[in-house]
Amino acid sequence: MGGNDVSKMEKVYNLKDTTFKFVDREDELDFFYEGFDSPRAEMSCGHAVTPMSLTNWCCKLLDEGKNRFVCGMTGCNKEWSYEEVCKMALLTPEEKEYFETTMKFIADRERLKNTKLKEEHTMVAQGDVIVPLRSSGVSHRPVVQVKVKSYDGLELPVDLAESEDDMKILTLRQFKDKIQRLPGNPAQMTSETTLTYAGKRLDSDSKTLGEYGLKPKALIQMVVTVHGGFRDRDTTITSSS
Incomplete structure (x- = not known):
């Protein structure tokens, strides 16, 4: 059910129902001049409505992703409770089910959105590792880093992980990616590049x-x-804490 799927049969107030405050005024929420036949009743904000005009207006709010029912009259902005809307709009069981399901969906979506925004403000990405921000708002630098010494002798730090344990679970492929993502690619790794450690070749990504x-x-x-073995380049990688 959407804004265009409200009750086809017009809902009408019963003038004998003394729980409504009936008024002799125009239907102030009949924005499309549909001329509903029902007597007019006054909302808590003081504006006159019919069950159909109120239902149509509240469905429009839900269709726009809003789960707060606010008067549509210019300058009013009075919020009605869901209980008041149910009573004054004479909501049918089907309409109540639609309203409550849609309200829950909108609330859940907003809650998820706010949670993600909160996480984005409290977490910061460090390469392949996500680490929390310090309370001061300054990002926490990983404990373990590597330094790439370029051909001109410039040493550029590469963030590895927040701890040694996090460093150990990084794959060689991830390690190489971090080197290649350095601004300007100073290491200039190619398909012929091989990394060695303690005299052993690191060849499984x-x-x-x-x-x-x-x-x-x-x-x-x-x-x-190269053919027959390895040839050192002028670039070495050292890791430091």
């Missing part, structure tokens, strides 16, 4: 740094594969 036995402050050598 799916293995983790922990499986290779890497530790903070380890020295990792970047070499180029």
Whole structure:
């Protein structure tokens, strides 16, 4: 049910129902001049409505993703309770089900949106690791980093992880990606580039740094594969805390 799916049969107030305050005024929520036949009753905000005009207006609010029922008269902005809307709009069981289901959907969506916004304000990405922001608002630097020494001798830090344990679960592929994502790609890794550690070749991208036995402050050598073995380049990688 949507804004165009309200009751086809016109709902009409019973003048004998003394729980309504009837008034002799125009239907102030009949924005499309549909001329509903029902007597007019006064809302808590003081404006006159019919069950159909009120139902149509509240359905419009729900269709717009709003779950607060606010008077549509210019300058009013009075919020009605759901209980008042049910009574004054003479909502049918089907309409109540639609209203309550839609209100819950909108509320859940807003709650999820607010949760995501809160997480975005309290978390910061550090490469492949998500770490919380400090209460001061300054991002927490990972404990374990690597430094890439470029050809001109410039050492650029590469964030690895917040802790040694987090560093150990990074794969060699993730490690290489971090090197290649350095601004300007100073390491200039190619398909011929090989990393070695403690004299051993790191050649399986799916293995983790922990499986290779890497530790903070380890020295990792970047070499180029050539026929007959390796040739060192002028670039080395060292990790530090």
